[in-house]
Amino acid sequence: MSIIKVEHLCKQFKVRERPAGFWRGLGGLFSRTHHIIQAVDDVNFTLQRGDMVGYIGANGAGKSTTIKMLTGILVPTSGKIDVMGLTPYQHRRQYTRRIGVVFGQRTQLWWDLPVMDSFELLKHIYEIPERTYKQNLAFFSELLQLDCLTSMPVRTLSLGERMRCDLTAALLHNPEILYLDEPTIGLDVVAKEQVRQFLQRVNAERQVTVILTTHDLNDVEKICQRLLIIDTGRIIYDGGIDALKQRYGRTRMLIVDLARAYSKIQIENVDVIRREGNRIWLAFDRDTISASEVITRVTAHYEIQDLTISEPEIEEIVRKIYQSGMTD
Amino acid sequence: MRKYLAFAANAFQRTLTYRFELWVELFINVLFMLIYVYLWKALYNGRSAVEGYDLTRILTYIVVSQTLLSFHFTLRIARVIEEKVRTGEVVTDLMKPIDFQLMLLATGVGTTFHTVLFNMLPKLLLFYVGLRLLLPGSILTVGVFIISVMLGFVILFNIEFLIGILAFWVVEIRGIYFAVIWGISWFFSGYFLPLEHYPDLLAKMAEYLPFQAIIYSPTAIYVGRITGSAMVGVLLIQLFWAVVLMGLGRFAYLAALRKLAIQGG
Numbered sequence: 001m002s003i004i005k006v007e008h009l010c011k012q013f014k015v016r017e018r019p020a021g022f023w024r025g026l027g028g029l030f031s032r033t034h035h036i037i038q039a040v041d042d043v044n045f046t047l048q049r050g051d052m053v054g055y056i057g058a059n060g061a062g063k064s065t066t067i068k069m070l071t072g073i074l075v076p077t078s079g080k081i082d083v084m085g086l087t088p089y090q091h092r093r094q095y096t097r098r099i100g101v102v103f104g105q106r107t108q109l110w111w112d113l114p115v116m117d118s119f120e121l122l123k124h125i126y127e128i129p130e131r132t133y134k135q136n137l138a139f140f141s142e143l144l145q146l147d148c149l150t151s152m153p154v155r156t157l158s159l160g161e162r163m164r165c166d167l168t169a170a171l172l173h174n175p176e177i178l179y180l181d182e183p184t185i186g187l188d189v190v191a192k193e194q195v196r197q198f199l200q201r202v203n204a205e206r207q208v209t210v211i212l213t214t215h216d217l218n219d220v221e222k223i224c225q226r227l228l229i230i231d232t233g234r235i236i237y238d239g240g241i242d243a244l245k246q247r248y249g250r251t252r253m254l255i256v257d258l259a260r261a262y263s264k265i266q267i268e269n270v271d272v273i274r275r276e277g278n279r280i281w282l283a284f285d286r287d288t289i290s291a292s293e294v295i296t297r298v299t300a301h302y303e304i305q306d307l308t309i310s311e312p313e314i315e316e317i318v319r320k321i322y323q324s325g326m327t328d
Numbered sequence: 329m330r331k332y333l334a335f336a337a338n339a340f341q342r343t344l345t346y347r348f349e350l351w352v353e354l355f356i357n358v359l360f361m362l363i364y365v366y367l368w369k370a371l372y373n374g375r376s377a378v379e380g381y382d383l384t385r386i387l388t389y390i391v392v393s394q395t396l397l398s399f400h401f402t403l404r405i406a407r408v409i410e411e412k413v414r415t416g417e418v419v420t421d422l423m424k425p426i427d428f429q430l431m432l433l434a435t436g437v438g439t440t441f442h443t444v445l446f447n448m449l450p451k452l453l454l455f456y457v458g459l460r461l462l463l464p465g466s467i468l469t470v471g472v473f474i475i476s477v478m479l480g481f482v483i484l485f486n487i488e489f490l491i492g493i494l495a496f497w498v499v500e501i502r503g504i505y506f507a508v509i510w511g512i513s514w515f516f517s518g519y520f521l522p523l524e525h526y527p528d529l530l531a532k533m534a535e536y537l538p539f540q541a542i543i544y545s546p547t548a549i550y551v552g553r554i555t556g557s558a559m560v561g562v563l564l565i566q567l568f569w570a571v572v573l574m575g576l577g578r579f580a581y582l583a584a585l586r587k588l589a590i591q592g593g
């Protein structure tokens with residue numbers, strides 16, 4: 001059953017140009033020139049209930065604009081968004097009861113108050129029945145180890161602690177969809193892992209549909225079944241992560257530590273993409289040449305100390321897609 | 329309704345965090361009020377009454393109006409909105425099933441209730457005992473005074489709300505805030521001087537502006553300058569301003585939302 005349906009979604013912003021320089025800046029007070037930025041350009045996708053989807057793209061690619069339209073803050077320039085039968089912008093108040101939103105860069109908790117007071121206030125705002133509230137609080141407290149945090153004012157919490165509390169705050173009212181805008185930004189490795197595991201459990205046990213935007217591709221690789229890549233406002237990839245690796249992950253990397261310095265290194269069908277002292281990075285296409293063949297050629301011509309083969313990192317793949325667009 | 333009460337309680341509690349600030353504020357307020365009291369005592373030296381105010385009545389007027397002026401210091405709703413827009417926090421508010429205007433009103437009530445309890449009432453009591461001021465004429469006057477104070481508060485809230493909403497269009501509202509709240513509103517509210525003492529033209533202007541309904545109206549009721557059925561008329565004028573300004577605020581807010589939704593703020 002589809003829960004989110006996005007059709008031909010577009011968003012344009014009118015940006016006022018402010019001429020540089022004093023005199024021209026002064027002129028800008030009287031005449032204004034605008035140009036149009038196409039932030040989101042004909043985006044289409046459908047999500048099923050219980051999906052867990054990563055939405056990624058470079059800065060300014062249109063991620064946040066899409067999320068803001070999905071959450072009902074921005075109104076689309078054209079196109080259609082249907083979420084659980086509602087149009088987010090039009091039915092905002094009704095809609096907000098059924099979704100949870102977390103912004104990694106911002107907290108929805110009240111800065112000066114103990115965390116528990118924020119939770120209590122949210123209970124009233126969302127009119128959560130006392131029983132549901134208690135059950136949810138107990139569930140999240142255990143999962144996120146909130147016990148010793150709830151009596152502390154939000155301003156004294158670390159970023160990781162605050163994120164755990166923010167996740168709880170967004171889920172107390174049993175939302176059907178959870179939107180996360182860069183939930184792991186600024187967190188250390190342990191805290192990131194904790195957030196990921198938590199999201200996985202919430203998704204699996206409570207059937208919450210999760211959409212998350214991120215810069216950290218590890219988030220996506222570890223917890224999302226599906227990936228949407230947006231670039232300059234357009235969806236350039238929509239599919240599974242394994243399929244993406246299959247399709248774009250043909251390049252392998254061989255890292256070689258040479259026993260001594262060579263002035264020139266040249267191997268057929270292999271690119272030297274980086275050199276650092278006696279360490280070299282060799283890239284090759286696994287369809288053109290096999291790994292063992294590359295190793296044979298390298299050892300035939302050069303004296304080596306050590307070597308490792310690295311799997312294609314999803315980050316590498318995505319970077320390539322950004323750079324070249326979706327060309328096969 | 330329940331959720332807005334929760335907001336008010338919450339704001340009240342948050343204000344409790346900054347106890348030291350409160351004591352400092354109370355101390356400074358009292359100092360200023362003392363200056364005004366001595367000023368008026370000096371001016372009235374040898375006179376019995378000016379424009380219907382004898383010394384006790386003018387001192388009562390000054391103490392009550394100075395006390396009500398505290399609303400201007402504590403409310404700060406315009407600044408709250410500006411901050412919310414500047415930091416983008418307004419987005420998190422929009423994603424909750426609450427009414428922005430009512431939420432801020434509830435927050436204002438919570439903060440102000442704290443001021444009433446820990447600043448305004450102590451001040452009033454202190455000066456009342458120290459100067460043997462006038463008491464309102466009857467229990468009914470006390471009731472009308474309280475209603476008038478609350479309406480004045482709602483009017484001030486809505487003026488601040490309107491200024492705050494401007495932050496959706498202009499980056500810097502501080503100038504407008506100072507001009508309107510600390511300039512025009514103070515001047516026409518009659519906090520320093522009863523409006524009867526104003527030159528005719530200015531007194532007439534004040535009459536047609538909402539600002540006098542914030543401080544002058546309740547104070548004049550308290551000291552018995554407005555009595556009987558005239559009190560009902562004053563309450564109706566206050567109600568008129570409260571409703572009109574609330575409506576304007578709502579209108580401006582909806583326009584701000586549209587602007588945000590289309591241009592992304």
